[in-house]
Amino acid sequence: MKKGRVTIHDIAKHLKLDSSTISRALNDSPRVKEKTKERIKQVAKELGYKPNVMAANLRTQTSKTIGVIVPWISRYFFSSAISGIEEVAYSKGYNVIICQSHDEYDREVANAYTLFANRVEGILTSVAMDTVKYEHFEQFIEEGIPMVFFDRHAPEVKACSVVIDDFNTAYKVTAHLIKQGNDRIAHFSGPGNLNIYKDRFNGYKKALEDYGKVFDPALVFESRLLIEDGIEGIKHLLSLPNRPDALFSSNDLAAIAAMKYISQHTEFSVPEDISVAGFSNSPSASIIEPGLTTVDQSGEEMGKIAAKRLIDEIKGEIDKCTNEIITVNSKIIVRESSVKKVAKLVK
Amino acid sequence: MKKGRVTIHDIAKHLKLDSSTISRALNDSPRVKEKTKERIKQVAKELGYKPNVMAANLRTQTSKTIGVIVPWISRYFFSSAISGIEEVAYSKGYNVIICQSHDEYDREVANAYTLFANRVEGILTSVAMDTVKYEHFEQFIEEGIPMVFFDRHAPEVKACSVVIDDFNTAYKVTAHLIKQGNDRIAHFSGPGNLNIYKDRFNGYKKALEDYGKVFDPALVFESRLLIEDGIEGIKHLLSLPNRPDALFSSNDLAAIAAMKYISQHTEFSVPEDISVAGFSNSPSASIIEPGLTTVDQSGEEMGKIAAKRLIDEIKGEIDKCTNEIITVNSKIIVRESSVKKVAKLVK
DNA sequence: TTGTAGGCGTTATCAC
DNA sequence: GTGATAACGCCTACAA
Numbered sequence: 001m002k003k004g005r006v007t008i009h010d011i012a013k014h015l016k017l018d019s020s021t022i023s024r025a026l027n028d029s030p031r032v033k034e035k036t037k038e039r040i041k042q043v044a045k046e047l048g049y050k051p052n053v054m055a056a057n058l059r060t061q062t063s064k065t066i067g068v069i070v071p072w073i074s075r076y077f078f079s080s081a082i083s084g085i086e087e088v089a090y091s092k093g094y095n096v097i098i099c100q101s102h103d104e105y106d107r108e109v110a111n112a113y114t115l116f117a118n119r120v121e122g123i124l125t126s127v128a129m130d131t132v133k134y135e136h137f138e139q140f141i142e143e144g145i146p147m148v149f150f151d152r153h154a155p156e157v158k159a160c161s162v163v164i165d166d167f168n169t170a171y172k173v174t175a176h177l178i179k180q181g182n183d184r185i186a187h188f189s190g191p192g193n194l195n196i197y198k199d200r201f202n203g204y205k206k207a208l209e210d211y212g213k214v215f216d217p218a219l220v221f222e223s224r225l226l227i228e229d230g231i232e233g234i235k236h237l238l239s240l241p242n243r244p245d246a247l248f249s250s251n252d253l254a255a256i257a258a259m260k261y262i263s264q265h266t267e268f269s270v271p272e273d274i275s276v277a278g279f280s281n282s283p284s285a286s287i288i289e290p291g292l293t294t295v296d297q298s299g300e301e302m303g304k305i306a307a308k309r310l311i312d313e314i315k316g317e318i319d320k321c322t323n324e325i326i327t328v329n330s331k332i333i334v335r336e337s338s339v340k341k342v343a344k345l346v347k
Numbered sequence: 348m349k350k351g352r353v354t355i356h357d358i359a360k361h362l363k364l365d366s367s368t369i370s371r372a373l374n375d376s377p378r379v380k381e382k383t384k385e386r387i388k389q390v391a392k393e394l395g396y397k398p399n400v401m402a403a404n405l406r407t408q409t410s411k412t413i414g415v416i417v418p419w420i421s422r423y424f425f426s427s428a429i430s431g432i433e434e435v436a437y438s439k440g441y442n443v444i445i446c447q448s449h450d451e452y453d454r455e456v457a458n459a460y461t462l463f464a465n466r467v468e469g470i471l472t473s474v475a476m477d478t479v480k481y482e483h484f485e486q487f488i489e490e491g492i493p494m495v496f497f498d499r500h501a502p503e504v505k506a507c508s509v510v511i512d513d514f515n516t517a518y519k520v521t522a523h524l525i526k527q528g529n530d531r532i533a534h535f536s537g538p539g540n541l542n543i544y545k546d547r548f549n550g551y552k553k554a555l556e557d558y559g560k561v562f563d564p565a566l567v568f569e570s571r572l573l574i575e576d577g578i579e580g581i582k583h584l585l586s587l588p589n590r591p592d593a594l595f596s597s598n599d600l601a602a603i604a605a606m607k608y609i610s611q612h613t614e615f616s617v618p619e620d621i622s623v624a625g626f627s628n629s630p631s632a633s634i635i636e637p638g639l640t641t642v643d644q645s646g647e648e649m650g651k652i653a654a655k656r657l658i659d660e661i662k663g664e665i666d667k668c669t670n671e672i673i674t675v676n677s678k679i680i681v682r683e684s685s686v687k688k689v690a691k692l693v694k
Numbered sequence: 695t696t697g698t699a700g701g702c703g704t705t706a707t708c709a710c
Numbered sequence: 711g712t713g714a715t716a717a718c719g720c721c722t723a724c725a726a
Contacts, residue, residue, distance in 0.1 A: 007718095007719055007720085008719075008720070008721095009719080009720095017696080017697090018696070018697050018698075019697095019719090019720080019721095020696080020697065020698080020699095020720095020721075020722080021695085021696055021697075023719095023720065023721060023722085024695095024696090024721090024722095027721085031695065031696085032695065032696075033695060033696090036695085036696085050460075050463050050464055051464055051719090051720085052405075052464070052466060052718090052719055052720070053464050053465050053466070053720095054401055054404055054405050054410060054465070054466055054718095054719080054720095055405050055702090055718070055719035055720045055721090056719075056720050056721070057401055057702095057720090058399075058401050058402050058405050058702050058703070058704090058718090058719080058720075059701080059702050059719080059720045059721045059722085060702085060720085060721065060722095061702065063401060072430070073420075073426050073427075073429050073430045073433065074423065074426040074427045074429075074430050074647075076421065076423075079420050079421040079426040080420075080421045082420050082421075082445075083419070083420045083421050083447065086420065086445070086446070086447060090446070090461070095444055095461070095465060096444070096445065097442055097443070097444060098429075098433070098443065098445055099433070099437070100430065100433060113397075114437070114442070116397050117397055117398055117399070117400050118400055118401070118442060119399060119400070119401055256634060260634070283630075283631055284630055284631050284634040287603060287607070287631040287634045287635045288634045288635070288636075289635075289636045300421075354702095354703055354704085355703070355704070356703080364712075364713085365712065365713045365714070366703090366704085366705095366713095367704095367705075367706085367712075367713065367714080367715090368711085368712055368713075370703095370704065370705060370706095371705090371711095371712090374705085378711065378712085379711065379712075380711060380712090383711085383712090398703090398704085399702090399703055399704075400704095401702090401703080401704095402702070402703035402704045402705090402718090403703075403704050403705070404704090404718095405702090405703080405704075405718050405719070405720090406703080406704045406705045406706085406717075406718050407704080407705065407706095407718085408718070
């Protein structure tokens with residue numbers, strides 16, 4: 001079992017120097033002569049030396065690793081967030097360990113344990129749908145390990161969150177649907193324990209009120225927003241005696257499932273009979289016909305901002321905050337699915 | 348700086364035992380009395396002890412970590428492969444470090460270096476489009492660190508690969524297009540240095556020959572298969588004096604870009620004027636209208652198989668193989684984009 | 695500018 | 711069954 005077995009001691013023996021000098025040279029310490037540095041680096045290369053970061057980390061009590069817990073890696077929003085996180089982390093010399101909770105509480109707890117055991121220096125999380133208790137996060141706070149939430153946050157935990165303004169964005173989407181002449185706007189909501197869904201719901205409700213529309217609880221369908229939920233939801237809504245003329249879904253997945261169902265199994269058409277808007281701007285939103293009006297919530301940018309913030313906290317350059325909320329800009333993307341008259345789009 | 352500071356020594360002091368006993372107990376060694384084990388575990392819990400895996404790994408000369416290098420995390424195929432890898436790895440006690448090469452050679456080399464420095468016990472890779480040299484992989488082979496390629500493999504490297512049968516699959520897709528009555532079938536190919544694209548191209552060509560169709564090099568458009576490449580490619584093909592009546596694209600992204608272009612900027616329609624088939628069964632393939640005929644190449648399953656194989660090699664349960672190729676089943680998904688008569692689909 | 699010595703938290707190998 | 715000791719590879723006071 002020979003695993004990158006060349007150590008600084010081997011280099012030391014080779015040059016009849018001490019391993020501490022080698023260590024210093026390799027770390028570009030000013031305390032070693034340029035000439036020796038060169039010799040050392042030369043020999044290091046010759047022998048094929050590769051540093052053992054585990055050993056270094058153990059010694060320095062760091063791990064240069066940050067942990068990420070997301071519900072699903074393969075959801076576009078999360079994979080692009082991870083992409084952004086990765087980008088920032090590697091550029092600052094941090095590795096990233098990624099776990100997925102599958103939106104299950106138990107898995108999230110297990111993930112947190114794993115990350116803790118690996119002595120990550122910080123945690124980035126978007127919490128699982130099932131999560132209603134937060135002790136597994138508290139352990140990090142207690143140990144002084146920085147945490148930053150992104151998108152799905154947990155206000156109960158004393159940590160910073162990177163989010164978009166869900167309330168206002170939802171308000172604007174709803175207002176847009178109203179301005180298109182819709183009266184009865186339905187809403188697909190997610191689990192109420194997640195703030196983002198609560199906020200979107202509240203924004204939707206407020207817009208209805210402000211524009212003098214009736215808020216009808218029967219038009220709100222709460223689910224986990226999966227494909228099957230979208231189908232079930234739209235079936236239900238269309239079967240109502242007084243069916244809605246528009247739908248605002250809290251994610252694209254359910255919105256698209258509903259649109260597909262409408263076009264394949266009903267006589268209705270989008271947007272003429274029912275306008276649809278989603279949330280998150282997934283790639284499919286621009287592929288489906290008619291194009292889905294949605295909210296661009298750049299996962300990559302949120303990931304980058306969250307990672308940057310986390311690393312600043314790790315380095316102590318920013319105080320670990322208590323419940324600070326960083327709001328990232330979101331943008332409504334209006335496409336054909338919500339524009340009643342087939343006119344030019346407002347970009 | 349207090350980071351999970353409770354160590355086995357603290358537990359030892361607490362119980363007036365030696366740390367070695369604690370270590371044994373926590374690892375369920377049979378060499379420690381049941382009763383003491385219980386006491387130790389009890390105290391460990393009380394003190395909030397969390398093992399430091401870094402220290403354990405340094406001592407045991409392992410890392411319980413596997414490295415993954417993929418071109419893009421946010422591509423559906425790769426994110427679902429990662430999901431599968433993660434699943435298997437965590438169930439066997441391994442962590443996963445993920446890097447993305449952005450399809451660039453330099454980044455891939457840097458990723459390999461990082462993973463090496465972190466003493467990963469094995470590597471899973473799908474190589475970058477730009478990669479034509481493989482020394483950065485050889486270092487792992489030389490050090491006896493198992494590698495497994497998936498999808499985009501490098502036959503030059505002595506490692507096992509998990510792939511689908513690209514040649515035959517491409518052959519079948521092309522045959523399907525021919526059977527639908529098409530004569531001039533165009534092909535979007537990827538960079539020739541990647542085997543998967545070479546194989547798909549060869550399968551395409553062979554099918555043309557076997558079915559007595561002329562192979563016209565002018566109908567082959569080689570690119571990196573990005574959205575803009577799909578647009579450029581279809582523009583070019585449709586401008587030919589003798590335009591193709593079908594298109595077989597080596598990925599879905601370019602196929603969908605082409606379809607969108609056709610419907611938005613030309614008089615042609617899919618599949619009547621030009622049939623289209625893609626590759627990989629991305630989520631968008633089932634969203635676009637008409638549905639895109641493509642190849643299901645389960646990323647998740649490939650990831651699982653590759654990870655399982657890698658871990659077996661790490662554990663020494665399987666010999667590190669030399670160029671063995673594991674072929675995973677793929678399945679053609681026929682949708683409307685390739686069926687000339689709007690009849691029932693052949694499933 | 696370089697060397698010495700000790701330790702990060704574990705586990706493995708001896709003893710007893 | 712349990713304890714003492716050394717070592718994994720590296721870093722860092724401190725000394726020279």
